[in-house]
Amino acid sequence: MGENFRDSIGTIDKEGKRAWIFPKKPSGRYYKYRKWVSYGLLIFLFASPFIKINGNQFLMFNVLERRFNIFGFPFWPQDFHLFVISMIIGVIFIALFTVAFGRVFCGWMCPQTIFMEMVFRRIEYWIDGDRGAQMRLAKQSWNAEKIRKRLLKWVVFFVISFLIANVFLAYLIGSDKLIQYITDGPLNHVSTLVSLLIFTAVFYFVFAWFREQVCIIACPYGRMQGVLLDNKSIVVAYDHKRGEAENGRKKFRKNEDRNALGHGDCIDCFQCVNVCPTGIDIRNGTQLECVNCTACIDECDTIMEKIDLPKGLIRYASEDNIERKAKFTFNPRLKGYAAVLTILIGVLIGMLFLRNDLEANILRLPGQLYEHKEGNIISNVYTYKLINKTSKDIDDVSFKLLSHKGKIDLVSHRSFQVPAQKLAEGTLFIEINNTALNGDKDKLKIGVYSGDLLIETTTTRFLAPRSYN
Secondary structure (H helix, E strand, O other), rough: OHHHHHOOOOOOOOOOOOOOOOOOOOOHHHHHHHHHHHHHHHHHHHHHHHHHEEEEEEEEEEOOOOOEEEOEEEEEEEHHHHHHHHHHHHHHHHHHHHHOOOHHHHHHHOHHHHHHHHHHHHHHHHHHHHHHHHHHHOOOOOOOHHHHHHHHHHHHHHHHHHHHHHHHHHHHHHHHHHHHHHHOHHHHHHHHHHHHHHHHHHHHHHHHHOOOOOHHHHHHHHHHHHHHHHOOEEEEOOOOOHHHEOOOOOOOOOOOHHHHHOOOOOOOHHHHHHOOOOOOOOHHHOOOOOOOOOOOHHHHHHHHHOOOOOOOOOEEEHHHHHHHOOOOOHHHHHHHHHHHHHHHHHHHHHHHHHHEEEEEEEEOOOOOOOEEEEEOOOEEEEEEEEOOOOOOOOOEEEEOOOOOOEEEHHHHOOOOEOOOOOOOEEEEEEEEEEHHHHOOOEEEEEEEEEEEEEEEEEEEEEEEEOOOO
């Protein structure tokens, strides 16, 4: 068997040009399961920006305003450490599943695969036909039929790309603001419209032309496979022991005893290659182009059924399972990943429970010294910033000293309100008798109250005259 496949990728021909992939329309049990999973994820993707929990968008990633909502929980810049831990958990979770089950995420849950195979490719089958019809149409001269089909496909692709761009924008700026922009009219928000058209062009380029090249060239996950996979990882694999036997593959002939001739069960029909969306031959072993979409499994099972041979020539299996019939085991490597993942999830849950609904920061006004008043009173001036992370207003907010005897005076008002998911800031004075201080930089503990209810505590430094004994 030649090893040329290791020197180039399946979408490049001998001259180094793009080899366009015309995959056969898949069918079978795995494809049916993938359709249901994909439809569920598509509903989730399109609905998440418009679902609200306690007034918070279910998922939002507003990078410009540094506001994030994850499963209805709002995260502010002050919660960045929680966001980082969440991302680390996601990476380790994917790594764990890659070590155990290969590139299953790419084939079943990746948005690129779902949109390409379950949306754009299905539209292409509907307009252009299956593999053979698409290949004939590509070679066909530009007559009325080809122009009609191409224009129809391009228009539909553009409309869907525009819809995806709108949903993407809802994740970035919030669904309420997106609906407001649509209601106001695009001409009143030209800059947003230009951004939307740029995103539309990017999505159109990816799904109409770049396609599987994203998985092969742009996405680093395929390269990660080589580091994470081992002989115990369960991947979409060709059973070469059964398929090749002693004398290799052979075309099918009716009433021929293949076992007596020493030939394997693979009849070299190339249907597993024809149905592959990245154009590889799975019989060459695990390759970075393989996204574990299971199309080759379904197609091979169909062929085996037709020639009355057992299914599973291509299946989910590990190299150890094929070579030595070894069963999947939870090896030390997997246990290590699982342990780290469990610890990080525990840390994240603990931080979420300890996270307060209101974030308080009180800092001395830069460049200001203390003021010495009558009665041996020392006064410091501070700025405060309160962030309300909830979807409800916090009323009757005031400050009290918890660590020292003294008083806190707010500039212009005694108490105030912190609006929902907003920032309240202002200036305050803290006055303490010098005899109650232990040094020139005492640490103060301050309570933030809503009425009589203590909702947060914070600390700051109090500057006073240095005492000499």
